Amino acid sequence: MYNSYIYPISLIFNLIFLIVLITNIIKHFRTRSIVTKELWKNFYTSHPEAIFLLNDNLGIIQINNAGQSLIGAQQLKSSETISLLKFIRPQGGVSTTDLPFLLQSRLRGEVRLQFDLDLINSKGRPVPHSLIFTRYYGHYKKSKSYFLCEAVNMEARKKAELVLRESEERFRIFANHFPGILYQWDRINDQSYYYGRVESLTGHSVHDFQGNIIDWTDIIHPEDVEIYKQNYEESLNQIGQENNIEYRIVHTRGDVFWLKELRQVLGTEKVEFIQGIVYDITTIKTRELNLIQSQKLEALGRLTSGIAHDFNNNLMIISALSEYLGSRVSDELKGTVVNIQEGIDAAADLTNRLLVFARGQKDEKINRDLNQLLKMVYPILNRLSGDSIEMNLSLIDKPLVVNISQNQLEQSLINLVINAKDAIQEKGCILIQTDTVESLPSNIHDTPKIKEGPYGVIYIADNGSGMDNKTLSNIFEPFYTTKKAGNGTGLGLSLVYGFMEELGGCIKVESELGKGTTFSLYFPCIKNQVFST
Incomplete structure (x- = not known):
């Protein structure tokens, strides 16, 4: 009986509890919905x-x-x-x-x-x-x-996109007209970018470098590769600092250019980017070399002037004594005294030439036929070559009239024949030949002042030891010589070069080790063919 009352009461309490629980859940979700709506409203409106x-x-x-x-x-x-x-x-x-x-x-x-x-x-x-x-x-x-x-x-x-596009366009125009090369290397992604005169300076396209078809060090002059690599490795340890180097590159057509590179390495703890500017300094380098050449010649001129002046004073004393001796000796010895005086006169003429060179004076020039001048000087050249060397002279069958100093031409030919003789070890031959051309070859040593033809040409060829490329690039430098100490001053070819430049002509050298050397002297001809005999 008691249990029958307890069970309904328990059921009622459970129902009340369930109703309260459901009511609280509904209130919770309603509150949450209100909060959600409020949050949404705040987000939406603000x-x-x-x-x-x-x-x-x-x-x-x-x-x-x-x-x-x-x-x-x-x-x-x-x-x-x-x-x-x-x-x-x-x-x-x-x-x-x-x-x-x-x-x-x-x-x-x-x-x-x-x-x-x-x-x-x-x-x-x-x-x-x-x-x-x-x-x-x-x-x-x-x-x-x-x-x-x-x-x-x-x-x-x-x-912002428009500003970026305009900025990129300005950079593109700047890069395309930049007189050098701009580059950047993303070292992390191994991606490089090149702008500017890449093809005109190197002969290779931008794609060749950006596509890793060719490496930049592949175009650097062989003599400068190690210096460049060393400088590059040093710059990797100088993050944030600027580094510069001057070096040479070889164009695909063989031309050599001097470049100056300004490089900067960027990154935090390690190298991330390398960027730089490379520009052509060939003209500046050429001017520097010309200035050095001029300074050397100036120093040479001062030295020559002093020596010639002192030597000329001694010749005056010897000449006076020779004249006095000639008035005192017998008739049998007068011929010997005359020979002495002729030697003194020849030495005086040599000192006058040295003074002309040292003081920068212009030697007298007249219109002469190169063939006639070569016939006159050939006996001297033949004696200089010696008995073991065969000397041949081949002259074109028409006059080659040029405005020239006879003394300077003779001295130039003597220098060239002596060099040819020294290049021949034992027996050999030297050929001196004349010809005429209407235009100059492309690979001459320097551009002449007078570019219009025709030109009279003197070839001096030997079958001696020849020269390598390094020697060829320096042979016209004053004091440069490959001969042993005491056997040469290194001035002969620089004087020949100066003589040809003064005439408005030019000089070309071709040589190969073991096969010999050919010097070609190009003289601008006088077109009206009037000359002095």
């Missing part, structure tokens, strides 16, 4: 970009503060729903009539669609926006879904 809640036809149902500022709040006061399409300006192949269909057919679940379009703002000005559409299943009316559109203002980004 979002910096325009947000539109749209129906299926893209009619504006709700809009946040940013959206109202964009298109103008006064336009939304009408009781009629205003379509978002009213504020869209079509572009990029997207039609406003097709937009609702695209959204309804493609937007499913979490899918998002994005279109770059212009929105007409409250002032009637089109502003670039990125419109991002999603399906919205919210609490406005739970029976259906809507479109939620976020309009991200792209004007600042578009302006």
Whole structure:
């Protein structure tokens, strides 16, 4: 009996507890829903970009503060729903009539669609926006879904992109007209970039370097490769600092260019980027070398002037004593005294030539035939060559009239024949030949002052030991010689070079080790063929 009363009371308490629990759960979810709505409302209203809640036809149902500022709040006061399409300006192949269909057919679940379009703002000005559409299943009316559109203002980004494009275009124009090469190497990704005169300076295309088809060190002059590599390795330990080096490169056509490279290594703890500027300093280097050459010749001139002056004073004493001796000796010895006097006169003529060179004076030049001058000086050259060397003279059968100093030509030929003799070890031959050409060869040593032909040419060829490329590049340097100490001054060829330059002519040298050497002297001819005998 007692238990029959207890059971209903327990059931009632359980039902009351269950009702309270369900009520609390409902209150919790309602509170959570209210909080969620409040959070959404705060996010929605305070979002910096325009947000539109749209129906299926893209009619504006709700809009946040940013959206109202964009298109103008006064336009939304009408009781009629205003379509978002009213504020869209079509572009990029997207039609406003097709937009609702695209959204309804493609937007499913979490899918998002994005279109770059212009929105007409409250002032009637089109502003670039990125419109991002999603399906919205919210609490406005739970029976259906809507479109939620976020309009991200792209004007600042578009302006930044325009500024970037303009900046890139300015850099491209600058790089293409830069008188050198700009480069950057991304060491982490092993990607390099080159701009400027890459092809004109190296003969290789930009793609050859950027595609790692050829390495930069492959074009560096063999004598400068080790110096460049050492400098490069040192710069890797100098992050943030500038490094510079001067070196030579070899163009694909064989030309040698002097370059100066300014390099900077960038990174934090390790090297990340290497960038630099490379520009052509060939002209500057040439001027520096010409200046050094001029200074050497100036020093040589001062030395020569002093020696010639002292030697000339001694000759005057010897000449006076010779004349006195001639008046005192017998008739049998007078011939000997005459020979002595002739030797003194020859020595005096030599000192006068040295003084002409030292003081930069112009020796007397007259119109002469090269063939006739060679016939006159040939006996001297033949005696100089010695008995073991065969000397041959081959002259063209027509006059080669040039305006020339006979003394300087003789001295130049003597220097060249002596050099040819020294290059022949034992027996050999030297050929002196004349000819005429209408134009100059492309590989002459220097560009002449007079470029129009015709030119008279004297070839001095030997079958001696020849010269290597290093010797060929230095043979016209004052004091440069390959002979043993005491056997040469290194001045002969520099004097020949100066003589040809003064005439407005030029000199060409061809040589091969073990096969011999040929010097070609090009003299500008006098076209009217009038000359002195």
